[in-house]
Amino acid sequence: MVKKQLIMDKALELFAKQGFEATSVQQITDHCGISKGAFYLSYKSKDELIISFVDCFMKQIIADIDSSVKDCSHSDDMLSTFFYTTNKAFQDNSTFAKIFFKEQTHTVNENLLNRLSYYDSKVNDIILYIIDHLVLENEKTKFDLLICIKGFMKVYVDLFLIYELPLLDLDILTKSLVEKTNILAKYSTIPFITKESAQILQDHIEGTDNNSKQIIELIEQLIIEIEEPIEKESLELLKNCLQSENNSLAIIKGLLENIKNNPQCKWVAYLIREKYSIQQ
Amino acid sequence: MVKKQLIMDKALELFAKQGFEATSVQQITDHCGISKGAFYLSYKSKDELIISFVDCFMKQIIADIDSSVKDCSHSDDMLSTFFYTTNKAFQDNSTFAKIFFKEQTHTVNENLLNRLSYYDSKVNDIILYIIDHLVLENEKTKFDLLICIKGFMKVYVDLFLIYELPLLDLDILTKSLVEKTNILAKYSTIPFITKESAQILQDHIEGTDNNSKQIIELIEQLIIEIEEPIEKESLELLKNCLQSENNSLAIIKGLLENIKNNPQCKWVAYLIREKYSIQQ
DNA sequence: TATAATAATGACTAATTGGTCATTTGTCAA
DNA sequence: TTGACAAATGACCAATTAGTCATTATTATA
Structure with missing residues (x-):
């Protein structure tokens, strides 16, 4: 509308x-x-606008980051792809990014807080996926590395958002961040965050997890909205796959390829990819 | 009152x-x-309360951090002292810290924003002072290191404030952060932030710089409020030093020693220390 | 005790908020 | 041209806000 x-x-x-x-x-x-x-x-309310607003942007951004990382053919490229895509996304949606980083810690709105921490946990998942493909000096520093990567992102994005520093060269920024992360991975030995405390962090997020029923509802909605015949048919077939639980990963993967570049389908593609742990 | x-x-x-x-x-x-x-x-207004509120806490915290760093006898200890004191300060004032980190990026209040960025620049000064005592692989990564240290602080403090992770061991946290910083200092080669962009960041802060007149006013106020005879006399003498510009750094340094542990005097001690670049 | 000075009150104002709903306007087919 | 239906309006509501000020209570002084 x-x-x-x-x-x-x-x-x-x-x-x-x-x-x-x-x-x-x-x-x-x-x-x-x-x-x-x-x-x-x-x-229905101002609240509904705010939630729709955040959903709309976050779904695009997270789906983009996830697909770019999962599409990497070499695990060496993942980190660089992640930093580039993330910075690019925040740069392209800089007005939204500004709001997002402001409200993330501030808002009193319970509803919104839950949404934000849901998306935050999705970002954590992506970063942890990347870390699992890095060579660590000490496996126990894994969660510290996660925290540091998020710190890097936050603080460099702040440069552009708060201080309005002109973003000159995204490639250099990416290289600089990749180097820092690799250095930490290679030489860090003293972990602070244990598996247990990482668990506490994850437990904060209430299980808005995506079961098949919710995904199917999303697909049905999309089938109505979307015009393009290939996307439409792929969605129909994906719906069938999800309904009859006996399905081939190869087929699903192929179908996802058909829809993942359509902005409207990105999010559902991400959810399915996540559900079946489809990578590369 | x-x-x-x-x-x-x-x-x-x-x-x-x-x-x-x-x-x-x-x-x-x-x-x-x-x-x-x-x-x-x-x-006078709600606004005045908010400003007083932020001033009150930030002056204590920054003066504490600065004096602990400047008092280090070995430059090797600076980093560790900085991280420990900073985390300790935020832990001891956790209720305030929570507010501070939330409002830092959010508030619309222009007045408050100026205050916050003023204090932010003071923190930058302290960190840059520490970095100048580190051995860097590439001198040009100096400002990136500044940004990273701030990122580390932000993101680890968030753990306690947002996720309410219980802070178990401040010493391990300190060691972990020191290691990370040293590693970055030692191995980073690719800078992103140039001297020029760092200048842009500094230019953001309007010059609320402390000239002698302002410092003298602060001292006069303290002389009225304070009871202890030694602090009172030291303040009187410091006032004289500041008024007659011909003064011995040794005397000032000694006088500062007399007052720097009094909570009410901390801030003025910090300002004088900064004015005359008094260290160690 | 009487008087002056200070401290504290809370009803009040004017402005703004998210949200509602009786009314008006616009757009069709018949 | 009429009538039916949907889209859009904005005056209105109850609640809340920062800030004021005539009035009252308390304290200190003489």
Whole structure:
């Protein structure tokens, strides 16, 4: 629906300037040139807009990062691909990124907090997948490495978002981050985060895990929305695969290839890839 | 004034739960058991409370970190001292720390943002002082190292603040962070942040620099407030030193020793130390 | 005890908030 | 042209906000 998109686009600008809380529905509707009532025809509440907003961006970004990493033919490229794609994603969606990093730690909204930590755990999964393909000096530093990689990301992204430093060369940034990570992997010996404390971190996330039923619902929705015949058919076939639990990974993998480049399908492709641990 | 302290103590609890914006003056006064009018006898506005609040904690914390680093007899200890003192400070003031890290990137309040970036630049100064005493593989990675150290701090502090991971062993955390930093210093070759971009970062901070006049005003205020005779006399003498610009660093250094352990004097001691680049 | 000075109160204002709903406007087919 | 239905409006509501100020309570002084 075109009105929904308009509201999101305009809300994006206001949220970036002021954050979620400080932006009123009135401001959004004024900025859209529509009435307050019209807003509530598109979204049940301000909260629903915020959640949709975060979902929309995070699904794209995470699916992009995951697919770029999982598509690496050599495990040597993973780290570099990860840093490049991640920085690129935040650069391309810099207005959203600004909001995301601000609200991540701040918001009081319980609903939103759960969403954010859900996506955070997905990022952790991707990074841990990469770390498992690195050669570590001490296997026990694994979770410290995870934390450090996230620290690198956070702090370099801050440079562009808070200090508005112009991003000159994404390639150098990537190389610099890859080097740092590899150095830590190679020479770190003193872990701080144990497996147990890592478990505590993971337990924080409530199980919004994706069972087949939820994925099938997503697929059905997409089948209605999507025009392209190949994507449509692939989705139908994927739906069948998920319903009859006897299915070939090869077929699923092939079908995913057909849909994964369609922006609307990215997220569902990611969920299925994750469900069946499909890589490379 | 005792009422001011009461308000701060109670506000601390509410701010930690809800943040600055979401906490109303009414809530604070209810929590204090005083009337709304009484609040405005102590603080001109909610904004003034917030600024005082941040000032109060940050001055203590930064003065502590700086003095612990500058007091190191061996430059080998600096890094470890820095990480230990910093983590300890955030642990001891964990309620404040939680607020600080949340508001740092979020707040819309221009006034507050300026304060926060002022203190941020002070932390940068301390870290750069430490880095100047490290042996770097490539001198050009200096500013990247600064950024990484800040990333380490941010992300490990988050563990305790957001995920509420119990902090078991501060010594191990310190050792782990020291190792990581030393490794990066020793092996990093690819800088991303140039001297020029570092300059851009520094230029962000408006010059709230401390000239003698401001420092003297602070001293005069302290002389009135403070009881202890030695601190009082030392402050008087320091004031004279600052007024007559012909002064001996040795005398100033000695006088600072007399006052630096008094919580009320810490900040002014820090400012003087910084003004005359007094170390060790 | 009487007077002056200070401290504290809480009802009040004006503005803003998210959200509602009776009313109006626009767009069709008949 | 009419009538039916959907889309859009914005005045309105109850709640909440920061901040004020005439009034009252408390304390110190004479």
